[in-house]
Amino acid sequence: MYFKKSRDYFISKKVDGFFIDLNNALQFVLRFFKEVFKPPYEFKEIIRQCYQVGYKSLFLITLTGFITGLVFTKQSRPSLSEFGAASWLPSLVAIAIIRALAPLVTALIAAGKVGSNIGAELGSMKVTEQIDAMEVSAVNPFKFLVVSRVLATTLMVPMLMCYTGAVAMLGAFLNVHQNEMTSFVSFFQAAFDKISFLDIFASLIKSVVYGFTIGIVGCYKGFHASNGTEGVGKSANSSVVLSMFLIFVEEILIVQITNSFRT
């Protein structure tokens, strides 16, 4: 009689579990890069997911972006006015929005809305055996579910970031116009005076990385959901928490890298 011996722990159950999870996550990411270039391509599903990620997030992104721009300008004015530097407001706001706020706010909103949605949807498909059903129908569920969603978030988060930036700048302009009667053209001339190509390029790169992170984390958590409906809730929740954590870590790393190019 043969039974596979349950493996003893190397360090402790928790530490071993962490490294096993890390290994599984890396394998998952590697599998994505292996599958993404392999035909057949699920174009229809990718477009459907782009619509889900992009269009359906627009309202929340518009609201958050506009309020961010408006409130940031309003809160910055007293400090700048104290030093008689209120005229610097447009460039200060533009630098803050383009370099940090637009990518970060978009990513956090997308992590909350899209990441949780992906985690819950795939988690529910996993526990109701829909993913197994694809597998036994000789369809590659990874390609259909994971590749399409990760591509959609990677493509759409940078677009949403550009949109957030524009809406936030509009919010900032309205506040500046209300207080200083600055014209639209003068505001944007002053705003973009201090913005370099590197700022815009770095923000785009950041958004691509954030979008990929949101998609891959949501899919990984959903694909590995277990324990019925409780597992679905957990996978949605952990998708958001882990995505946000990784987004902040990536933010620090990318800022360090881009700052090294500035000096």
Place this chain on the structure above:
Amino acid sequence: MEIENKNIDYNKLIISVRDLYKSFGENHVLQGINLDVFEKENVAVLGRSGTGKSVLIKIICGLLRPDSGTVNVLGKEVDKLNDKELRELRLQVGFSFQNSALYDSMSVRENLAFPLVRNARHLTKKEVTSQIESVLSDVGLSQTINQMPSELSGGQRKRIGIARTLILRPKIMLYDEPTSGLDPITSIEINNLINLVRQKFNTTSIIITHDLTCAKSTGDRVAMLFDGKFIKEGTFDEVFNTDDERIKNFYNYNFINQL
């Protein structure tokens, strides 16, 4: 319902399972399973919940890997196949899930088209529709073609689940608890459908169930699984005409439950 036209070919082995072991942690689910299924034969695997019945068919179709032992399906050792070979084998093995596992976000038409268009990319839209309509008519649910899974009853969901596997014209059908959660009349309809599928599509089937009526009406042979081992195999009457207390208890429990 008695099966009329069996045509079982006892010279042609379709599924062969040898010394199969599978554990989940300390839970030893399968403990040395041996099973042979011949062409066009329906084998019902009976047993209580948690005895490893579903694990057995999940190993047969390659969804789970065994700890040891061999599973040979249509002459191929499942555990040794690469991804491409496994996908080719799965085109010939249909799997009907306990909870139907219909894709919630897709209509019945899309559920049925999903495996078909991805495995037969040369088909035109018209051909796909015609095959969907044909298989829906086989399971008696043509009228549901544009409905969503949430609008279907439990029995209808099971039938659509079976239709989704039949659309690929498999040689083998694996049914996981086909009658669980259904009322007695719908259960009889599903049992009749399983027999009809064998007759019309010439399939070889394994039916996993804890329902005696289902095992009796669909299985040419019944294999009784207890604590990860087959304790008796034969026709329904051979298996239950016994002094084995475990089988007698199972029979009585089922009988009481049906009262």
